Amino acid sequence: MAAILVFLACLSAFGAAGAWRAADGWTDQLTAEITVQILPGDGRDADADAVAAAEAIARLPGVTGVTALDRAEAERLVSPWLGSADLPEDLPIPRLVAVQINAEAPPATGAIEALLSDEPYEILVDDHQRWEDAVQRAANAVRYFALGLVLLLTVAAAAVVAFAARASLAARWDVAEALHLVGAPDRYVTGLFQERFFFLGLKSGLAGSVAAALAALGLAQAGAASGGLFFVPTLELGWSALLIPPLAALIAALIAALAARSAVSSDLKARWI
Template sequence: MSEPFDPARWRPAAFLPERDVRDPALIFAIAVLCFLACLTALGVIAGDRAAHGWSGQLKGEATVIVRARGGETPDAAAARAAETLAGVPGVSEARALEKEKAYDLIRPWLGDVTDLEDLPVPRLVAVSLDRKRPATATVLQEALKAQGVDAVVDDHQIWIKDIRRAAGVVRLSGASIFLLIALAAAAVVAFATRAGLAARRDVVQVLHLAGAEDNQIANLFELRFARVAAISGALGAIAAALTGALLRLIGGGAGITPALPIAWLDLLAVLPCPLLAAIVAVVAARLTARRLIQDL
């Protein structure tokens, strides 16, 4: 038996059902894809930062191999080279490395030779370059030549090119994966919206035949699915932010690993997700509602 009904207290009910048995599954599917999209976005940002860091580190350094000439000892030649380079504009610091460092570098080829003193092992000078205006290899080479130092300057260009290429691949792959997942998420939102609308064809038909304008009908579905998509997007974004935070915490100050550093601020990248999901749902709902109305 129905409850006593007082028309004076009646308030119009929503044209669309408040709840739908399909909603939980729909929210779960969209949330998972939004989670993956957000996580990929965080990965892309961290990867970009890592790639930037790698090339930045290499760009800020140069290594000079110094060979002793005439009666000069290798150590004296290295010291003179370091002194010369320290005075070159664009150089922050030049430091002659201990001979043990040079021995360590050639030990893999010569084996564990106990006495290397008799060999003419070149010495190394580590040069830190000014980050803003780094001196070029040519400038360094000419400065050394002017002082009569026999040396070869390695500004790591060959490595920088490789690193740049690797960084580009990382960025491109990350961006592509993000784009794919974001598109998949958008497609699922659109598909789910269409399916939901098709399931409510009866409502569309009744409203249409009772004289509702197309916009009136489309607005109902837009709001309905925008809300579902926004909730899903928020859940996916929160889950991704929590995962990012966890990785940041586990990885310590450098993030999950020095190779993929996640910063706290990166987590803000997930913020647009609910809005974007809602926008996709609104567009899909509008297009689908109009098509459904036309097909009636």
């Protein structure tokens, strides 16, 4: 039972680490990119206008990269709403220019509009500010939900260990009473249980954390192989996630030892007072 709880807690920790990394990626993408829409006009080559706009924007201070997307790429982006069938050639689909900026020293506000104000085509600039607050709230919700689940499972594991320690004391009460009669202090008896449950918790923690690491690795591989399919979850973990299994095993051992000590100590006091 303890190994299962450690497995779930460790897997939740991997999920929290992945959620934290993904949330940072969401906010970084918003703050490090601007989207410019090139509105198609009558008699104009929208693809050529997008390329010309990208070349001009690339010269602005604070711009680190510019990519002009052609009609085929624009159709792919709108296909979830318009379908994947061939669209009419005269359908006015805006061209997009993805502008990567230096988040520490971005271009001045309105610089892109001023730069392209004299061009014969119209533009719309989206700096993603209207999405930033919503994405930040969603990111925080994902982070704290995962951390809350880890905390809940930790408390559940402590409760299970405390119950097991009390059951173990009840089964060996004659030994504890004999030790008490020969003068052994309560801390000696609780120390024996604490040591025993520390190693039991360590074994359970190692088993559960290794199983969780294998499950997380399998989930990450499945997500990478799916090519971004929406029904296959993707788990992206950094190198810091390697610390989760050994930390989970050690924390499980410490929780088991402390829970056993607390439970046995309270039971001894209740019986001998």
